[in-house]
Amino acid sequence: MKHSDTAKxxxxxxxxxxxxxxFVMGFCALSCAAGAASAASAGxxxxxxxxxxxxxxxxxxxxxxxxxxxxxxxxYDTLIHKTSSGKLEPGLATEWKIADDGLSLTFTIRNGVxxxxxxxxxxxxxxxxxxxxxxxSLTSNVSSMMAxxxxxxxxxxxxxxxxxxxxxxxxxxxxxxxVVSKRAVEELGDxxxxxxxxxxxxxxxxxxxxxxxxxxxxxxxxWRGKPSIKDVTFLIMTDKSxxxxxxQNDEIDVLYDPAFTDKKxxxxxxxxxxxxxxxxxxxYIISFNNKKGVFADKRLREAVAYAINxxxxxxxxxxxxxxxxxMPISPTCAGFYDPSYKxxxxxxxxxxxxxxxxxxxxxxxxxxxxxxxxxxxxxxEVVQAQLRKxxxxxxxxxxxxxxxxxxxxxxxxxEITLYMFSTIYDDPDYIFFGRLxxxxxxxxxxxxxxxxxxxxxxxxxxxxxxxxERVRLYREISDAVKEDIPFIPLMTSSSTIASNSKLRGVVPxxxxxxxxxxxxxxx
Amino acid sequence: MIRYIxxxxxxxxxxxxxxxxxxxxxxxxxxxxxxRLILGEGATLEAIEAKREELGLNDxxxxxxxxxxxxxxxxxxxxxxxTDAPVSEEIFSRFPTTFYIAFLGILFATLFAxxxxxxxxxxxxxxxxIITTVxxxxxxxxxxxxxxxxxxxxxxxxxxxxxATGIGTWRHFILPSLxxxxxxxxxxxxxxxxxxxxxxxxxxxxxxxxxxASMRRVIFTHCLRNSLLPVVTVVGINFGxxxxxxxxxxxxxxxxxxxxxxxxxxxxxxxxxxxxxxxFAAIVAGIINLAVDILYAYIDPRVxxxxxxxxxxxxxxxxRS
Numbered sequence: 001m002k003h004s005d006t007a008k009x010x011x012x013x014x015x016x017x018x019x020x021x022x023f024v025m026g027f028c029a030l031s032c033a034a035g036a037a038s039a040a041s042a043g044x045x046x047x048x049x050x051x052x053x054x055x056x057x058x059x060x061x062x063x064x065x066x067x068x069x070x071x072x073x074x075x076y077d078t079l080i081h082k083t084s085s086g087k088l089e090p091g092l093a094t095e096w097k098i099a100d101d102g103l104s105l106t107f108t109i110r111n112g113v114x115x116x117x118x119x120x121x122x123x124x125x126x127x128x129x130x131x132x133x134x135x136x137s138l139t140s141n142v143s144s145m146m147a148x149x150x151x152x153x154x155x156x157x158x159x160x161x162x163x164x165x166x167x168x169x170x171x172x173x174x175x176x177x178x179v180v181s182k183r184a185v186e187e188l189g190d191x192x193x194x195x196x197x198x199x200x201x202x203x204x205x206x207x208x209x210x211x212x213x214x215x216x217x218x219x220x221x222x223w224r225g226k227p228s229i230k231d232v233t234f235l236i237m238t239d240k241s242x243x244x245x246x247x248q249n250d251e252i253d254v255l256y257d258p259a260f261t262d263k264k265x266x267x268x269x270x271x272x273x274x275x276x277x278x279x280x281x282x283x284y285i286i287s288f289n290n291k292k293g294v295f296a297d298k299r300l301r302e303a304v305a306y307a308i309n310x311x312x313x314x315x316x317x318x319x320x321x322x323x324x325x326x327m328p329i330s331p332t333c334a335g336f337y338d339p340s341y342k343x344x345x346x347x348x349x350x351x352x353x354x355x356x357x358x359x360x361x362x363x364x365x366x367x368x369x370x371x372x373x374x375x376x377x378x379x380x381e382v383v384q385a386q387l388r389k390x391x392x393x394x395x396x397x398x399x400x401x402x403x404x405x406x407x408x409x410x411x412x413x414x415e416i417t418l419y420m421f422s423t424i425y426d427d428p429d430y431i432f433f434g435r436l437x438x439x440x441x442x443x444x445x446x447x448x449x450x451x452x453x454x455x456x457x458x459x460x461x462x463x464x465x466x467x468x469e470r471v472r473l474y475r476e477i478s479d480a481v482k483e484d485i486p487f488i489p490l491m492t493s494s495s496t497i498a499s500n501s502k503l504r505g506v507v508p509x510x511x512x513x514x515x516x517x518x519x520x521x522x523x
Numbered sequence: 524m525i526r527y528i529x530x531x532x533x534x535x536x537x538x539x540x541x542x543x544x545x546x547x548x549x550x551x552x553x554x555x556x557x558x559r560l561i562l563g564e565g566a567t568l569e570a571i572e573a574k575r576e577e578l579g580l581n582d583x584x585x586x587x588x589x590x591x592x593x594x595x596x597x598x599x600x601x602x603x604x605x606t607d608a609p610v611s612e613e614i615f616s617r618f619p620t621t622f623y624i625a626f627l628g629i630l631f632a633t634l635f636a637x638x639x640x641x642x643x644x645x646x647x648x649x650x651x652x653i654i655t656t657v658x659x660x661x662x663x664x665x666x667x668x669x670x671x672x673x674x675x676x677x678x679x680x681x682x683x684x685x686x687a688t689g690i691g692t693w694r695h696f697i698l699p700s701l702x703x704x705x706x707x708x709x710x711x712x713x714x715x716x717x718x719x720x721x722x723x724x725x726x727x728x729x730x731x732x733x734x735x736a737s738m739r740r741v742i743f744t745h746c747l748r749n750s751l752l753p754v755v756t757v758v759g760i761n762f763g764x765x766x767x768x769x770x771x772x773x774x775x776x777x778x779x780x781x782x783x784x785x786x787x788x789x790x791x792x793x794x795x796x797x798x799x800x801x802x803f804a805a806i807v808a809g810i811i812n813l814a815v816d817i818l819y820a821y822i823d824p825r826v827x828x829x830x831x832x833x834x835x836x837x838x839x840x841x842x843r844s
Contacts, residue, residue, distance in 0.1 A: 402555025
């Protein structure tokens with residue numbers, strides 16, 4: 001009896017061990033089969049590019065964030081190509097003409113451009129792609145002014161606008177309006193297309209493993225010629241310091257948006273090149289609720305404007321990696337931004353005087369509502385210290401992004417807030433129309449600002465095609481902002497990129513545009 | 524036994540309904556408009572409204588919940604708001620990674636902790652006991668991501684033995700698994716040690732020794748088996764927790780597992796993705812608990828006799844007595 005019991009147990013133990021062993025071996029086999037990406041240095045024709053978030057799609061009509069834009073822009077081309085330095089060049093359109101009434105554009109389509117599936121691109125594909133993006137609610141931020149596109153003849157496409165819109169070329173150049181293969185979309189459907197996208201870009205899609213990596217390979221028939229680097233992997237690394245270590249270890253070749261805190265460590269390395277440029281897309285502002293609460297009193301808004309010191313905020317919050325912005329225009333908007341323009345100089349006594357005048361001789365205490373990410377709390381801490389000196393005590397009320405957008409954008413349930421946003425197209429219209437036009441109250445105009453004169457100026461400036469007139473109009477609107485202080489422009493942060501120093505062609509981009517096509521390995 | 528398993532599986536349904544209702548309520552009743560989050564900065568009000576309509580967000584809360592559960596019942600977890608891909612596809616593509624790391628981590632921890640726990644119980648208050656207690660305390664006080672960072676610094680950056688990030692070969696799994704192990708190990712050591720200490724003082728242990736059984740035999744066959752039950756429970760619970768995704772560790776090692784998926788989904792208010800991963804994690808936890816209960820039967824015959832009540836013969840026996 002006892003004997004057989006022991007025997008049974010032994011058998012059971014052995015079979016358990018066998019199962020466990022099979023498990024471990026199976027696991028090893030599986031993981032070994034997955035294959036590794038190793039980075040040897042000499043004679044390479046592959047590239048590993050790390051991004052800090054997963055993308056949302058490989059379909060341009062679903063693209064709406066920077067990281068997705070970086071990946072999508074390798075796979076597709078736009079009619080107008082925007083270079084890393086922000087210049088607009090002919091892309092899939094060789095030339096374009098704006099109609100005299102400013103309500104339509106006609107594009108001449110480049111001949112002989114091949115899609116990844118071997119088809120030749122036609123005017124039909126172009127019109128189809130534009131209409132697809134216009135219809136998609138996901139790309140409304142660059143296509144809301146467009147009415148529709150139509151094929152004029154075999155080599156011309158007309159884009160109709162709902163209203164005159166000066167920065168329309170910037171929008172046509174947006175990644176969201178890339179050209180896709182009509183046949184592929186129709187045959188595969190939207191779902192199928194997202195698994196096997198077909199564009200004209202220098203790289204062909206291979207695979208996308210959610211949360212892990214996107215793999216693509218060179219498209220040899222690309223219209224600008226074969227790319228220098230053959231295999232490209234976009235690796236998703238959400239932790240920036242981990243990514244910095246990986247770059248240091250040659251595990252990755254390009255690191256998009258490294259943390260400012262890693263800058264010092266990375267710049268000192270022989271195998272890494274770190275570069276930065278003032279970002280066109282990231283603008284920090286302090287906003288007030290102009291109609292409700294203490295800051296409905298203009299004198300208090302003015303007091304805040306006098307109390308802050310931009311250079312100290314850039315130093316304290318961005319470790320110097322940014323620039324003060326004194327005009328409500330992105331500094332990269334060439335011709336519009338005037339570097340000599342001054343908003344309000346720091347003058348704490350004047351701020352205190354204004355408080356007294358407004359009936360608060362002992363200062364005020366007011367909550368500042370913020371998105372809880374350190375992107376916003378860090379600059380807000382510096383602002384808090386500066387305001388305290390003038391007698392304005394702001395107390396932090398932190399919330400997550402979803403709540404923040406709902407409370408601030410929709411309900412305007414706040415007194416003062418500090419926010420950073422990205423300008424989707426690089427034109428003064430983006431900030432002025434979004435943040436100041438009364439039609440955007442309940443959306444991006446959460447300052448709750450409505451001024452019929454400013455509304456009119458904004459509409460006039462966006463529909464004018466005369467650069468000189470636009471410069472003058474935007475100057476006028478900037479003066480109105482300075483007069484009414486619905487919000488205070490603060491600063492812009494740097495756009496950074498770090499890469500293996502043997503890699504050529506990597507340049508920092510104010511608009512966060514990075515084209516692997518421009519890169520090559522040093523011989 | 525099979526009947527028992529069937530009953531336990533059926534009992535999971537109300538649990539999952541309850542969990543799903545709570546999470547769905549939290550996601551829907553807290554502030555924040557998913558449509559606005561999806562479309563991002565600069566979307567027009569018309570686009571936001573169109574998106575709300577498309578996602579069915581204008582329906583009443585309870586209608587949305589009923590619709591959701593009806594779809595889940597036929598195995599459709601919906602599409603992620605963020606990527607528009609089926610949630611079940613995204614979960615299944617990430618689960619193996621999380622599973623391997625959790626499994627290896629728990630395996631490392633158990634293989635190390637049980638012998639160490641036994642030794643420190645047998646040699647209570649010896650140098651080895653004190654050292655393991657101190658080490659266990661240290662590990663408990665260090666969060667997993669911090670251990671992960673230390674491991675990256677030493678093994679990836681200085682010694683260059685293992686890669687710092689990502690997944691691919693078996694070498695990629697070692698450091699994350701060790702981080703998981705370090706978090707859970709201390710708990711296992713303590714558990715093994717304290718239950719061992721309890722069992723060692725039992726009368727039958729003394730009897731066995733008095734009968735002339737060797738020390739080794741007494742410890743490994745009499746004591747260990749009797750003290751394993753609580754240890755198995757703790758190991759099982761920890762395994763379930765790790766399978767839900769080790770968010771911090773996945774973030775540190777840039778691993779595309781369930782944890783990172785879930786945390787991103789929560790941040791983006793991607794309701795279908797959150798719901799899908801929570802329900803999935805609940806099912807996995809339920810199955811592991813069940814597996815642990817079944818394992819009890821193999822370790823302890825007293826538990827096994829309890830299960831027999833669920834078989835026909837068992838019930839007959841019970842009636843007869």
